[in-house]
Amino acid sequence: MPFGQVVIGPPGSGKTTYVWGLHQFFTALERPILLVNLDPAAPSPPYPHSVSIADLISLDDAMSAHGLGPNGAMLYCLEYLEANLDWLDHELDRALTALEQAGPAGGGAASDDDELDPVSGGRKERRRWRRDEMYVVFDTPGQVELSTNHDSLKHVLEHLRKRAGFRLAAVHLMDASHILDAPKYVAVLLLALRTMLQLELPHVNVLSKVDLLGQAGDLPFNLDYYTEVQDLSYLLPFLERDQRTQRFGELNRVICDLVEEFGLVGFETLAVEDKDSMLRLVQVIDQALGYVPPALSSASPSSSSDPHTHSHPQPPSSTSSHTSHHAHAPHPSFAQSQPLSTALHAGTVQEKWVDHAREYEVHERGMWEKEGEWAAERATEESRRRAVERARREAGGEAAGGGEGAEGR
Numbered sequence: 001m002p003f004g005q006v007v008i009g010p011p012g013s014g015k016t017t018y019v020w021g022l023h024q025f026f027t028a029l030e031r032p033i034l035l036v037n038l039d040p041a042a043p044s045p046p047y048p049h050s051v052s053i054a055d056l057i058s059l060d061d062a063m064s065a066h067g068l069g070p071n072g073a074m075l076y077c078l079e080y081l082e083a084n085l086d087w088l089d090h091e092l093d094r095a096l097t098a099l100e101q102a103g104p105a106g107g108g109a110a111s112d113d114d115e116l117d118p119v120s121g122g123r124k125e126r127r128r129w130r131r132d133e134m135y136v137v138f139d140t141p142g143q144v145e146l147s148t149n150h151d152s153l154k155h156v157l158e159h160l161r162k163r164a165g166f167r168l169a170a171v172h173l174m175d176a177s178h179i180l181d182a183p184k185y186v187a188v189l190l191l192a193l194r195t196m197l198q199l200e201l202p203h204v205n206v207l208s209k210v211d212l213l214g215q216a217g218d219l220p221f222n223l224d225y226y227t228e229v230q231d232l233s234y235l236l237p238f239l240e241r242d243q244r245t246q247r248f249g250e251l252n253r254v255i256c257d258l259v260e261e262f263g264l265v266g267f268e269t270l271a272v273e274d275k276d277s278m279l280r281l282v283q284v285i286d287q288a289l290g291y292v293p294p295a296l297s298s299a300s301p302s303s304s305s306d307p308h309t310h311s312h313p314q315p316p317s318s319t320s321s322h323t324s325h326h327a328h329a330p331h332p333s334f335a336q337s338q339p340l341s342t343a344l345h346a347g348t349v350q351e352k353w354v355d356h357a358r359e360y361e362v363h364e365r366g367m368w369e370k371e372g373e374w375a376a377e378r379a380t381e382e383s384r385r386r387a388v389e390r391a392r393r394e395a396g397g398e399a400a401g402g403g404e405g406a407e408g409r
Contacts, residue, residue, distance in 0.1 A: 001165045002096060003291045004136035006157060008195065009173035011142035014208040014272065018173060019139045020047040021272040025282065030104055031293050032129040034095050038156075039141045040077040041070070049139075050095035053077065056087055074143050078152040085159050092164065096134055103128045133294045136166070147172075148194045157199065169202040169288045170195070176207035176269065177216040179226040182238035183245050186252070189229065189259045196264055202288040204268060206281065211271035214354040223350040227267040232256035269349045277349075 005022075007015050019035060026033040035049040040062070043054035057080050062073035081088065104127065140146065146153045147170075160166040172195055178184040196203045207227065213219075220238065224230075239245045239252045259265060268284055271277040286293065352360045 001132045001167060002134045002136050003132075003167045003289050004138060004160075004169075005171045005285060006138045006140060006168055006199075006201065007171050007173065008140050008147045008199075009142065009208075010144050010191075013142070013173040013175050014270075015139060015142065015173055016042070016045060016047070017272055018171075018208065018270065019045075019137055021278065022137060022282075023047055025275070025278050026135065029293070032099055032104075032134045034099060034134065034136045036092070036095075036136060036138045038081070038138055041074065041141060045139065047139075050098070051088075051091040053081060055091070056081065056084060071143060071145075074141055074146070075150055075152070078141075078146060078150065078156070082152040082155050085156065085163075088156070088160075089164060092136070096131060096136075099134060100128055100131070129294070135291070138168075144191060144195075148191065148198055154199055157201065167289055167291070169204060169285055170199050171285060172196075172203065172205045173208045173270070174205065174267075176210045176213045179207065180213075180217045180219065182220075182235045183242055185226065186232075186235065186239070186255060186259075189232075189265055190255065192265045193259055193262055203264075204281075204285055204288055205265060206270050207267045208270045208272070210269040210277070210349055211274065211353045214357045219350075219354060223269075223354065227269065229259065229265050229267070232260055271353065 007019055009015050023033055023035055034051070035047055037045050037049045037052040037054070039045070040053050040057060041059040043052065043058050045052075057077050059070065059073050059077060062068055062076045062080070063070070066073070066076060068076060140153065157168060161168055172192055174188050174192070178188050192205045213223075219226075221234065225234075233253075233256065235256060236249070236252060240249055245252060268281050269277065270281050285291075
């Protein structure tokens with residue numbers, strides 16, 4: 001039973017950047033991941049994908065063969081995929097089998113030093129991924145009608161869940177700058193609600209590019225007002241002030257009441273280049289899926305209990321000492337998942353990227369320098385250990401050879 005995400009969102013919301021960043025993040029965590037490109041308009045995405053709809057049909061093929069425009073051709077491509085689900089099943093099975101055989105770290109040819117256990121000094125037992133540990137990310141087109149009105153994508157996902165045994169969650173990305181404009185924010189809420197009702201999947205709405213929010217303008221309310229979708233009646237004066245929506249006062253009120261009555265929409269935040277932000281989102285999605293990362297069973301418990309490690313950056317005003325810092329990893333997040341409560345929340349996000357962006361930038365630059373020093377020390381110690389092990393093996397081989405020579409004499 002593989003697990004996976006279905007990444008959806010309008011054009012410009014950062015889907016491709018997120019998928020590529022997720023691959024890098026999972027690779028650093030040594031978690032098994034496959035990327036699937038379901039966007040026929042992007043036959044060669046920048047991330048390393050294992051399956052692409054372009055091998056079945058492309059947008060240009062549909063446009064030239066049937067005289068369709070871009071939007072009509074996109075709908076046709078998804079309908080064509082729905083009619084050829086056996087092809088998708090075969091390609092996914094091929095990719096999953098290849099990942100099973102490769103195992104952790106890509107399964108490439110490893111040197112003798114790479115196969116040594118750093119604790120016992122003996123050989124590592126090379127394991128293989130199981131299907132129920134694998135994580136598949138489906139990157140979808142940006143046309144919102146595919147996830148709000150058109151049924152082909154919904155039928156494809158139903159097939160993956162019911163016939164292929166996938167456990168999927170929808171990750172809906174939206175540009176965080178939309179919350180600065182009340183009409184756009186209400187439109188985002190309606191889009192999220194309609195998509196949730198259409199796809200019928202565990203659903204995580206995400207305000208992406210939150211690290212750019214401080215450059216986009218002033219927030220009328222605190223960030224948690226928008227992420228938690230609190231009392232929307234506070235937006236009505238802003239809607240009435242806007243010339244585009246002031247004539248529709250009663251309609252605005254009904255729409256806000258509709259979103260509140262469903263009570264389904266809420267948002268996480270994401271800054272792809274920030275590992276704490278990525279960690280928070282990955283944990284939320286893992287909880288929605290019921291997915292337990294394989295790294296949790298092999299993570300060292302010492303890293304979380306060491307008083308000299310830093311599970312989360314302190315505020316810029318902190319003057320705490322960092323003695324003995326280089327003995328352990330300054331950020332155990334890459335080695336071991338942290339409790340969700342210790343990760344970023346809306347208040348910290350606002351401080352970090354809106355209210356005190358400059359202070360946090362200076363603080364984190366210092367943290368990165370410490371991480372670099374720790375990584376360099378660890379690499380030096382690892383090289384020294386491998387050299388000792390290599391010399392010990394060579395000495396053992398020479399001794400065995402000398403003994404054989406003595407017996408021959």
